[in-house]
Amino acid sequence: MDRRSFLKTAALGAALPLAACGRAAHDGRVRLEGWDYEAQLVQRNVARFTELNPDVGVAYTPITSAQFIRKITAEFLGGGGPDVLYMYDDSLAGSVDAEYLQPLDGIDGVDRIYDAIYPSTAAAMTYQGKRYGLPYYTDMQALVYNAEILSRAGISAPPKTLDELEAQAVRIKRAGILEFPIGVAAQLSDTTGFWLWALVYANDTDLFDERLRPVMSTSGSALTGVFEWLERVSRRSGVLDPACLQLLPVPMDNAVMAGRYAYVITSRYALRNYNDPAKSRTAGKIRLAPPPSLDGRTRGTVSSTRLYCLGARTEVRDRAVRLLKYLGGLDAAGQPYTARFWFVQRGLGFAYRDLAGDPEITAVLRRFADPETYAGLARIARARSVTAVPWYPEFEQELQRATQQVLVGGTTPAAASASLDEAARSLAKRYE
Structure with missing residues (x-):
């Protein structure tokens, strides 16, 4: 979220209690705020931190995910705000521009942490050359597929190209197994259409060049080719x-677990539920593969990152840094305790490369995914560089709308790419 959007969102915060917007007297505890995912597990992990650091008190506040940005915006605008907070990679640039966060460069151990994580994660937490998160x-x-359905259609391996994906889906359809073998979450939403980015990144191309100028309609861009494939499989x-x-991600997940799709493009994390016998009819049948490319030589996919940040106005910086490093960094033994904790407990993807070869992690991972494919996707992933521009949220909406128009036949693939180039140039000019 860009600064302008932050301020616009803050207007909605007028409905919040006034006390939530002002700075209360600091009681010396580190104020940690994050969205309400598994709050009990967060509290359990924080309790361990305070046992290890008895001189540091922590006041942890979980916030409903849908209200998180609005709530912390109101707090920061009121002169307060948490000392340590969760952050979306999409919202990092806007938070920095709004002066809500402080860089971590120069803090002991941060260089070591950034050396130990995947480059795509490091890139997602860096803005204008400075590091802002752990x-x-x-x-x-990834391409996620139902191996049993493929086997029933006589298909022995997942597709490597988009053409092959279409051909396999046609074979499944003609065999009377599924009418619509492919599913994607293509409803307009305020979140990212990661599946489309993955199909573009699979071809080692981007929607923007290194100076963040649009290149979607140029000959080297894969976007038009991806749009042409979408037109074929839909029309x-x-x-x-x-x-x-x-379709949104959760209903799509439910359809996969009910056996209604042979292929979807979604996150690796989804397999934790897809292959859970207590939740899914398809448990044990779902597999991972790299996103198919246009030429069959997949060279990338897209990553998403969630991070811990340090509030710009913290009055307990040294204590806050200790908590920050406990949550997102390495312990005295050089191990990422909290990253391991979240993977073992809930299967959240880890940023630390060495965990891919850890015996405990591998044993847990084998319950729902192939460890080598899982790690391989992390090695080829890239973050979206365009999240660094203030108009990214508006461009994302344009991208989703253009994709829908291709799907319904409202525009041609080439015209859709050209319109997105023009939209990006117009947005960049408006924000100058």
């Missing part, structure tokens, strides 16, 4: 579920 979790998009062969236009 990793909470990271994940990558011609008919193997992409037309309900994808109203």
Whole structure:
């Protein structure tokens, strides 16, 4: 979220109690705020920190995910705000521009942490050459497929190209197994359409160049080719579920677990539920593969990162840094305790490269995914550099709308790419 959007969101915060916006007298405890994912587990981990650091008190406040940005914005605008907080990679640049966060460069151990994590995670936590976060979790998009359905259609291996994906889906459809073998979450939303980014990044191309100028309609961009494939599978062969236009990730997950899709493009994390016998009819049947590319030589995918940050106005900086490093960094033995904790407990993707070869991590991972494929996706992943521009949220909406227009036949693939180039140039000019 850019600064302008932060301030706009803050206007909604007028409905919040006034006390939430002002700075209360600091009681010496480190104020930790994050969205309300598994709050009891967070509290358990924080309790361990305070046992190890009896001189540091922590006041942990979980906030409903849908209200998180609005709540912390109101606090920061009121002169307060948490000492340590969760942050979305999408929102980092705007938070820095709004002067809510402080850089971590120069803090002891930060260089070592950044050397130990995947480059895509490091890039997602860096803005204008400065480091602003330590990793909470990271994940990558993959082609997820139902091996049993493929086997029933006589298919022995997942596709490597988009053309092969379409051909396999046609084969499944003609065999009468599924009418719509492919599913994607293509409903307009305020979150990122990661699956589309993954299909572009699989070709080692981007939507923007190194100076963040749009290149979507140039000959070297894969976006038009991806759009052409979407047009075929939705308008011609008919193997992409037309309900994808109203589909969000959770309903798509439910459809996979009910056996209604042979292929989806989603995060690695989803397999934790997909292959859970207590939750899924397809447990034990779901596999990971790299996103298929146009030429069959997948060279990338897209990553997403959630991070821990340090509030710009903290009055207990030294204590806050200790908590920050406990949550996102390495312990005295050089181990990322909290990253390991979250993976073992809930399967959240880890940013630390060495954990990929850790025996405990591997044993847990084998319950729901192939460890080598899982780690391989992290090695080829890239963060979205365009999140660093203030108009990224608006561009993301334009990208989702253009994708929908291709799916319904409202525009041609080439025209959609050209319109996105123009939209990006217009947004950049408006924000000058």
